[in-house]
């Protein structure tokens with residue numbers, strides 16, 4: 102049984118102030134206590150989810166040399182393909198047992214940001230891959246916008262506090278393939294224990310076993326969502342901003358038991374990032390005598406750069 106609580110976004114979207122407040126209280130409590138919540142009532146249709154999985158399975162099935170052609174040098178894996186074993190968790194040497202793809206922001210009305218962000222990479226072999234990725238990106242971004250509005254209200258900020266910071270934000274949609282395991286992995290795991298860098302993460306594909314979160318007692322608990330739910334968690338940027346009032350919880354993806362080594366895992370996190378100028382300075386209303394300021398001031402862009410070096414994705 103999952104110890105991660107469930108919430109329903111349709112409560113927040115309803116016209117009923119009591120249902121709206123119920124959602125704010127539930128997600129606020131979950132993010133203060135465990136940092137994870139399973140969310141139903143989001144904007145992804147079953148049909149879009151099915152199309153996305155079909156496209157990413159086809160992509161990861163392409164021959165290695167074709168996939169390698171989509172690795173782009175010099176951008177820290179921010180767009181296109183990252184091959185198996187390349188990324189490692191902060192503080193670890195062994196690469197994670199995964200390969201992944203990155204879709205980034207689709208800037209349509211801001212020339213400066215269009216220049217700042219690397220362009221999305223087009224997969225020539227799969228005619229629908231990029232359109233399906235873009236649609237999923239947009240629907241998850243929209244879902245995340247409402248979740249952040251609820252969190253803003255929970256934090257006693259203006260409901261629309263995050264809106265300008267996330268418009269054209271540097272968010273990333275990351276379809277991941279964890280291939281079948283063929284021999285005893287020495288120290289490597291599918292995804293070693295880590296906290297996410299960004300504001301919040303919306304994860305598709307958490308309905309099978311594998312994802313675990315570390316609770317307050319330091320125990321690993323399975324985090325399993327229903328097939329129609331997204332798993333949502335607090336990232337390090339939101340923890341910094343709220344001076345740890347909202348918790349970025351350490352999580353991992355463990356290797357399956359030996360009888361399931363032959364199966365792949367596919368998951369698709371959407372890492373919601375703001376624009377790089379957003380200050381992550383601890384909010385005044387999250388600092389008091391009992392909660393002294395824990396972090397130095399930093400912008401989202403500076404923080405991201407620091408973390409990509411620690412993940413082995415960019416060189417110093």
Ligand SMILES: O=C(O)CCC(=O)C(=O)O
Nearest residue numbers: 277292297312354368370
């Ligand atoms: O594959 C998963 O279920 C989680 C992946 C994850 O935590 C991450 O990529 O940050």
Ligand SMILES: [Fe+2]
Nearest residue numbers: 295296297352
């Ligand atoms: Fe993660």
